[in-house]
Amino acid sequence: MSTPAAVAILIRAHWRRDRWLLFAWITGGCFLYFSQAKSVEAMYPTAEDLEQAAVAMSSNQAMLAMTGPARALDTIGGQVAWQSAAYGAVVAGLMSMLIVGRHTRMEEETGRAELIRAGAIDRLAPLASAVGLAMLANVVLGSVVGGGLIAYGLPAAGSMTLGASLTLVGWVFTGVAAVAAQLSVGTRTAYAITSVAIGASFFVRGLGDAGPAAVSWFSPIGWGQATRPFADERWWPLALSAAATGGLLTIAVWLHGRRDYGTGLWTLTARRTPDTDIGAWALAWKLHRGTIIGWSLGLLISGLGYGALADSADDVLGDSDFTADLFAGTTLVDGFLSTAVLMLALLAAAAATVSALRPDGEESAGRVEHLLAGPLHRSRWALQHTVVTVLGTVTVLLSAGIGTGIAHAAVTTDADAVWPPVAAALSYLPAVLVVTAVIRLAHGLGWASAVVGWTALAWCSFVGLFGDLMALPSSVTMLSPFEHVARMPADQFAVVPWVALCGVALCVSVAGQALLAHRDLR
């Protein structure tokens, strides 16, 4: 069979498996852009309002670090590009990472790829089809964003540039994911490599946008923003992204040709293992530790970044009405820290979700039978995972808080400044635990707990980050446990909701545990 024909067949098969996943990612990505257009228009009804805000925003380094270089902020298009492009790039990157990882390394790890590779197809066809689908998905994402913004009424050139830069950034991360899939034997490791690359790109462009602008040129996300949508567009930075994509894909193909099926560049070396007893507790820890350690480090570094920027929020902005609105805090620094800690807590909730989904994964993979065919009671097994998840959640939140606090204290040279972010991070613990408890409940009911968990987290993130801007009714936002936690350090710690959320998490968790004990295992 000719290679293009084989790739076309494989892409169709991937599409069949991924259509809902793709739909969700692309819809979510588009929503990010449209919600900004809508909220900017709602917040600044007159040109004067917008101009005033633009002056304030463009000199706030903290905001620049979190979004992008300030260009044409007195236009709606400029605002949309500024506030959405960096996060849109992360969405495109994660989507590309999942598509490539699912259809390359995961297929090899599970052995399914053997069936495909045994067919009369070129060795590269599976890689090509995974990369092809990811690139197509990015084209669709960019087109819908660009076309949608034109339909919304924004200038065509800017909308197209914004859409195209989104597509191209997605392509670069597709290339990164394709290389990562060649390096490790495990899918999770490949995801971790790509995630770190996406995170580093975001961080580097943040440094550049808040400090020396040249630094942003070391980040693919920076290249996307360098196209200046709605602000005297230029197309040539897209060539950089295209070249990087080509380079990365060439490396991926070269690595693919140099390795055996099922192996990575880092091969496993057989070594003597110590003959020690390993119990169910040790297993639970072994299964979770990668998630916990990796996310703790990631959030520690992110926290250091936010903490380092917090103090500048005050210097630059003074006390304009707009910023008081934006951060809704007593002081700007505290307001900034509150928002930063909320974002970190939502990321910690993602880590907790991964961890809470472990028991379901173990059951689906058929590995739990070995344990439950022994004298381990299934409630005890589930409880072990829960304890590790809870401790892991505390660790991840603590790392985020400590990172933020240490950097903040270092910048302000005030040792006591360490503690407010730490306390703020820990104050989100029960909210995160409610999310994990909902996952346990879904697992106990035998539902697709991954879908339930990620949907719940997506909802909490949406409400937490956009709820105020979108002016959602409180009956809707209050479904998110994160909305019941006081926004420390801007607000005072509130004991009652904290204890109440702990109670909710405990009750839901216990219900999940009880249901699990009474259902058939898969």
Add this chain to the structure above:
Amino acid sequence: MQPVVTIESLVKCYGSFRALDGLDLELREGEVHGFLGPNGAGKSTTIRVLLGLLRADSGTVRLLDGDPWRDASRLHRRLAYVPGDVNLWPNLTGLEAINLIAGLRGRIDRKRRDDLIARFELDPAKKGRAYSKGNRQKVALVAALCGDVDLLMLDEPTSGLDPLMEATFQSCVEDATARGVSVLLSSHILDEVERLCDRVSIVRAGRTVETGTLEDLRHLTRTTVIAETRRPATHIATLPGTHRVEVAGQRVSLDVDAPHLGVTIEALGRLGIVSLTSHPPTLEDLFLRHYGNDDVAVAA
């Protein structure tokens, strides 16, 4: 003597599909019981009910001295299980997996474990993801066989093993039965069942269709007779209890129901036997007779 496993009229439904539809099984102490049936007959479902992973919809199930659902963790100290499709933790070595699975049941007999690792020629230092199917199977077998248990539940335990390892497995099971272990062996390898099993149960579509010792089953069924007679055995097909009669000149071959064997041989004798061979049905014959599309009932 109290049976190790007693199952009566067990029913397990998945929605409207009755995976088990009144299944009966009795495993006596110290015996190796073969559990035969085509794919989808309900063998694995039965074993998973016995393991307390699935809950019976109706019927009685008794495992050792308790209820497999309610007393799962207490009973599991006394049994070991090998699934037909072993999944291991990708980042645990074979040795770690063995220590984990066996260690949950109690102290590990390291000498017996290392002896089994040697007999199965398993490299225990590899990570779970690096093992082939056969090697994953060996990990589960070593973990199950190295413990001091009263009951082994083996669900197609040798799928993926080579014939040499198959023989090793058989001798390991014989060692276990010599220690007094009862074994429930679900298998498609009929040689293995014939060599190891004292009794067998054949299931089909969630029901037990036959149970007993191999001899019992053979007595209940037909014997194949091939004879050469001086005068052609043209009328032999009119005798009761004869099946698949083929006469070619002086040669005749036929299947005879056990109760009619004597009469048939006498009739052949009157025709003047030149040569005579007869053999009892192989397990394969029994098996195919139950699963084949010909619904000729087994003579009772």
